[in-house]
Amino acid sequence: xxxxxxxxxxxxxxxxxxxxxxxxxxxxxxxxxxxxxxxxxxxxxxxxxxxxxxxxxxxxxxxxxxxxxxxxxxxxxxxxxxxxxxxxxxxxxxxxxxxxxxxxxxxxxxxxxxxxxxxxxxxxxxxxxxxxxxxxxxxxxxxxxxxxxxxxxxxxxxxxxxxxxxxxxxxxxxxxxxxxxxxxxxxxxxxxxxxxxxxxxxxxxxxxxxxxxxxxxxxxxxxxxxxxxxxxxxxxxxxxxxxxxxxxxxxxxxxxxxxxxxxxxxxxxxxxxxxxxxxxxxxxxxxxxxxxxxxxxxxxxxxxx
Numbered sequence: 001x002x003x004x005x006x007x008x009x010x011x012x013x014x015x016x017x018x019x020x021x022x023x024x025x026x027x028x029x030x031x032x033x034x035x036x037x038x039x040x041x042x043x044x045x046x047x048x049x050x051x052x053x054x055x056x057x058x059x060x061x062x063x064x065x066x067x068x069x070x071x072x073x074x075x076x077x078x079x080x081x082x083x084x085x086x087x088x089x090x091x092x093x094x095x096x097x098x099x100x101x102x103x104x105x106x107x108x109x110x111x112x113x114x115x116x117x118x119x120x121x122x123x124x125x126x127x128x129x130x131x132x133x134x135x136x137x138x139x140x141x142x143x144x145x146x147x148x149x150x151x152x153x154x155x156x157x158x159x160x161x162x163x164x165x166x167x168x169x170x171x172x173x174x175x176x177x178x179x180x181x182x183x184x185x186x187x188x189x190x191x192x193x194x195x196x197x198x199x200x201x202x203x204x205x206x207x208x209x210x211x212x213x214x215x216x217x218x219x220x221x222x223x224x225x226x227x228x229x230x231x232x233x234x235x236x237x238x239x240x241x242x243x244x245x246x247x248x249x250x251x252x253x254x255x256x257x258x259x260x261x262x263x264x265x266x267x268x269x270x271x272x273x274x275x276x277x278x279x280x281x282x283x284x285x286x287x288x289x290x291x292x293x294x295x296x297x298x299x300x301x302x303x304x305x
Contacts, residue, residue: 001041003034003060008079014060015053015080019045022113022275023086025077026052029095029121030131031179031192033059036094039264040271047272051089053080055100057191064187068194070122070207074103078111090275092116095232095257098123099199102209105219109288113280114220116271117240119229119257124236125204131231132202134193143189171261172230213243215291220278221247224270226255226262248274 003014016034018041026037026044034052044050054061055073066072077100081089090113093101098120105112121127134143183189199207221244225237234251241249250270255262 011062023089024048027093027097043268070103090114094118109283128231171258172256219281231257
């Protein structure tokens with residue numbers, strides 16, 4: 001499926017779109033691109049208009065010096081939808097894309113029909129040590145050497161190298177290797193470092209949506225996670241599920257960090273069944289105020305206790 005492009009605020013954004021019907025947005029993770037959704041795009045498009053962007057700094061999109069925060073990414077997704085003439089969407093995000101989907105639902109609740117979090121960031125502190133190491137001072141000097149094409153070609157089989165750092169499911173090996181290889185591009189490398197340092201530090205993820213998950217009470221939410229995920233532990237799924245009233249949790253027993261690649265048919269079926277079983281969110285402004293007030297009350301009672 002060929003990518004299309006649109007210029008947003010003077011920057012090229014690449015995206016893939018197919019199908020017709022209610023809009024479904026698929027947001028990839030860090031160092032990834034819309035290609036990560038290739039196995040599920042067409043089955044989902046049988047009943048939906050699917051939009052899968054390459055986030056700025058990733059894939060075939062521009063890689064400018066600029067803001068790579070979750071808020072900026074969420075605004076970029078909103079602007080892409082508006083440019084394509086779409087008013088609302090079910091928003092699904094994988095890994096970093098899950099954090100962006102959470103931010104989108106928080107910033108633009110009136111645009112979010114449903115929320116789907118796939119091995120999502122932003123739900124706990126723990127994350128693979130390779131990502132924590134990339135936030136250390138001096139990483140900007142080490143990455144050009146470690147991601148150099150010449151070095152990558154001499155390291156040998158990616159399965160051997162990545163297996164030694166704890167990545168064993170085939171899709172994890174393939175996708176992490178492909179993402180790491182993309183960092184040989186200067187623009188992609190700068191975007192990766194800016195993005196990662198905006199959400200993590202050497203101790204792990206430092207941006208968390210845990211204190212705001214109660215706001216999803218009126219937004220149908222599905223969590224999809226691989227039980228063998230070595231990058232973001234499945235415990236984050238259980239914690240988020242408990243904190244999000246009415247959310248659904250689907251665990252893929254044979255999957256790692258990329259359940260949509262390890263078990264694409266099951267992923268498509270799970271996502272379509274969830275959409276069919278739920279009604280689009282309708283979060284009015286007065287309801288948003290009620291949720292915020294209730295949350296403030298709970299926090300005050302916890303402090304008093």
